[in-house]
Amino acid sequence: MAEAVRHVQVIAAQCTAMGPLSQLEKAARELHDALTDPMLGGCQARTGEYPSLLIGDDLTPQDIDKAVDAVVRQAKADGAVLVLALLGHGFTPPQRTDLYFMVRNSTTQSLRSAVDVGRLITEAADEPGIDGVIAIVDTCHAAGGVPDAGRLAGGVRAGRSRLAILTAAAADQPARDMCLSLSLARTLKDGVPGAGPALYIDRTLAETLRDQVSGQVIGRAEYDQDPFPLEGLWLARNPSNIANAHADVVGPLGLQDLSQSVDMWRGPRRSPGRLTRSTLLELEKFISCGRVDDELDSASRAWVDDVVTALLEVFRTKEFLADVLAGSLTSDLLRSAGRLAGFPSRAEGTVPLRDLLEYAVLRAQPLDGAPWKGLARFVAALLHEAGISHVDPRLQEWARRLHLVTEVNDAFGEFAEARQRRALRLVVSLVGAWTEWPEEVDAWLLHGSADLPLHQRFPCEPGGAHGVAQAIGAAMMWARRELPHPELLEHVDIAAPAHLLARWYPEEEKVGRYLLGAKYSVIPRWSGRLDEAEDNAEINDAARKALKKMSSCAAAPVEWIDSDALLDRSALEYRLSTGQYDAAIGVDHSPDDLEEVLELLLPFAPIVLWPRSGTRPDQDQLRGLVQERWHELPDGLAAAYRHRWGAHQHCVACLGDIRTVWHDEGWLEFCRPFEYRVVTTPEEEA
Known part of the structure; x- marks a missing residue:
């Protein structure tokens, strides 16, 4: 959209x-x-x-x-x-x-x-x-x-x-x-x-x-x-x-589909600028009457009928949601539900509830799924985010009317399980790697039911990338022992300094029999937010404000930096320090001094993106790719990297070519204790 x-x-x-x-x-x-x-x-x-x-x-x-x-x-x-x-x-x-x-x-x-x-x-x-x-x-x-x-x-x-x-x-x-x-x-x-x-x-x-x-x-x-x-x-x-202006009016996507289907059925004609429920009801009645000469083009007529039926259901579902969510329906809730349902950010449109529902009925319907399955998924996501149970009588009545009880229950189960899986994470920090590779790594096991994360330290033997991979493997074995049956670890966060983030791809390290990213979702973080630094509270609060602002954006909230902007680093640092970049930052090319660029950008942005070294995507192509696939990030990168290892390895540009350092609200909460604690050196520890 x-x-x-x-x-x-x-x-x-x-x-x-x-x-x-x-x-x-x-x-x-x-x-x-x-x-x-x-x-x-x-x-x-x-x-x-x-x-x-x-x-x-x-x-x-x-x-x-x-x-x-x-x-x-x-x-x-x-x-x-x-x-x-x-x-x-x-x-x-x-x-x-x-x-x-x-x-x-x-x-x-x-x-x-x-x-x-x-x-x-x-x-x-x-x-x-x-x-x-x-x-x-x-x-x-x-x-x-x-x-x-x-x-x-x-x-x-x-x-x-x-x-x-x-x-x-x-x-x-x-x-x-x-x-x-x-x-x-x-x-x-x-x-x-x-x-x-x-x-x-x-x-x-x-x-x-x-x-x-x-x-x-x-x-x-x-x-x-x-x-x-x-x-x-x-x-x-x-x-x-x-x-x-927006009451009882069909949105742009519905108007587009209806215009195209009517043109196919009746030939090109100018559609009215506003389509109301009464207009659709009149068209539905006209279609149902039928005419002999329509039989030669029954497929086109059926398409019009499908679009009209879908748009009328949008009106009915809007009334249902307005009743169930009367005190909690907000734009932020709608955006969050759209992302949870897997809709692209552009689906939010100018009138989020109307436009998301239109996307659900006109674009999100799988070819092999039950009728209205896309709508069931979005409604379930919306009520799940609002904290309303799947056994709410009003929801069950709506689902029965559309024969969607199973689909709604399945979606609620999927979202609850995904939330539980996301809360279970292993964090591995290379915070001590000041110049090259660390001698040891810290690991924390974050469990949704635990008040405090479990912590353990693992030596990197031998040194270098191989030693780090060995330490990550040891940390994962430790995490598995600590987890109660039948919980499984799926998410691994790797916190590393800028000089390693610029050239090291942790998901490609072999840990045991597999590459780390083959079986786990790996998200790179910047270890600078875990350092002993006086300004960590300041930069983390700035990141929280930026994330809050970004959450209200319909499109990808990325400010792009090109090669011209990098020529004058002092001017760029001035713009960063004056808050002129207050969203995600994307570098639209792969600079030769990527390490220095990341050192400059990472304290100022919760999310930084850049193309993988060795790839040369067109600037517009890279920006368009991020815009199109933003709603899949960061979790979608795990699958994208796996595809890149196989069939997509030599494509011109794909999501697997995007590198990122991603600090979301959950990660910033994990960082909060590091903002104020006193860190002792190993020699000072009792």
């Missing part, structure tokens, strides 16, 4: 030659806040080197190009709509109407000192994979930024793209006081009565803004030659219609 992802880039630039704009920063921040509000613009805010809000009095044309290039690549990877806003000074050359966006050292005598707005917007809209571009241009002569339609028609997409532009003034007219951006931000927050559930760059929005702004002509333009859009090119949800 890539239609649920939206990206934004707001750029506000001062120009020395044209004088400061006193309202620029306020306008940019208010517009960015409205566009990234989950209930309004629904765009994803970004931090890092090129954040989604870029304000500066020292920006260059190259800065603008790089920022837009970064967000275009992200929107392409996500199949997303991109909202691009340019705020500041602009000029048009003599005898021409082409708009140039001005930055610090721009002058009206040099086109190279400024940014060609038409080119910038055209290239973004023409990028394959982007679902559409919405541009907001708040400069003098803003209408000059509207691209020539011929530039799009002759592009790489042969014109099959979508673009909507809102401009602050005519091509021969100044714009003052950031009126467009301030009025637009206010309008997005207040809404437009009677405009429907969403606001578009259409006549209604333009006239609303013109009523608020005088002395300059607010303009708009639209280009639409994409025959297969995922949804309408909306700018924001309409707060004036928020009470009923």
Whole structure:
């Protein structure tokens, strides 16, 4: 459901030659806040080197190009709509109407000192994979930024793209006081009565803004030659219609499937923008009546019937869940249930309950499973996460109605068993490996029923990687002896310093007859969080905050670092220390000095990812792979590594090429005692 992802880039630039704009920063921040509000613009805010809000009095044309290039690549990877806003000074050359966006050292005598707005917007809209571009241009002569339609028609997409532009003034007219951006931000927050559930760059929005702004002509333009859009090119949800905008309405995935099935059955036709339960009931009745000429295409008619039946069940199940979870239904609970059910993060959509249920009935149904099995799994996951028993009478009644009693009970049993297995872990720490390999390792056995983990220390004999493997094997034998029958160890956490994480793959060590990762799920951790260090409490608390923020993200919450960012380590460290990276960090290539890079990044991020040494995946391919498979991480890496040893060993890029250090909430809780304890040396021990 890539239609649920939206990206934004707001750029506000001062120009020395044209004088400061006193309202620029306020306008940019208010517009960015409205566009990234989950209930309004629904765009994803970004931090890092090129954040989604870029304000500066020292920006260059190259800065603008790089920022837009970064967000275009992200929107392409996500199949997303991109909202691009340019705020500041602009000029048009003599005898021409082409708009140039001005930055610090721009002058009206040099086109190279400024940014060609038409080119910038055209290239973004023409990028394959982007679902559409919405541009907001708040400069003098803003209408000059509207691209020539011929530039799009002759592009790489042969014109099959979508673009909507809102401009602050005519091509021969100044714009003052950031009126467009301030009025637009206010309008997005207040809404437009009677405009429907969403606001578009259409006549209604333009006239609303013109009523608020005088002395300059607010303009708009639209280009639409994409025959297969995922949804309408909306700018924001309409707060004036928020009470009923999502009530009783089919979501994007349901609308897409219904449109395709109806087109197959009745031929191409325009579907209504909103589909309600009453609309579906009317269609269901029409289908049930049947017609003689339909018999020649009974398969297409049956497809429509299946989609309508599924969407009507979404409405019924929503009512059931609203009753059972009246006091506990939250967005975080829905996201957690979606991950537990194995749904990709994009399934959460813009209205999580509706969109997850639609995914369950339209995408998560196994071909060989009982009808509604995907729905049973999601509902069971949701109630399991909410702490509601599988014997709750309301759940049993719902399951009986759909003949899903066995499927619901099986799912509850699976989730309970998986939770118990995850709570049972062996932690092996190489914390003493300051330069090379350690002389001994520490091991802890974490058991869900135990208040304190069991601890033991094992020597590494002989030294090196082989000695460490021997010590891990001894630790596993010890853990097996300590476990009560019939419990089995499945999860092994290996905590190692950065210099080993950069070159050592613990799952590939032979421990006994098998490689460690052949029979166990191995998750690498950074041993620095177990060191005796004064700042461990600080970095762990920062990691907890980052994980909490990441849990509310619909898409993969990864901030990517490319080779350019690594060229200036002091600048990168400054951005890290000022909190500009507050999510997972991905290095989109394999740097030669990976050890030093990890040493820099690991204290600042709970999760760090990078490609395996020796692999050379394309940057967009790597980022897209993480985006697509994020919901499987980190546990899914164990199977991915096993596949890589066999049939996938020589593939161009796969999940098995991803290396990671992963610190989740459970690991940070394990680290908590190390934040304050006094560690004695072996010589000081009694």
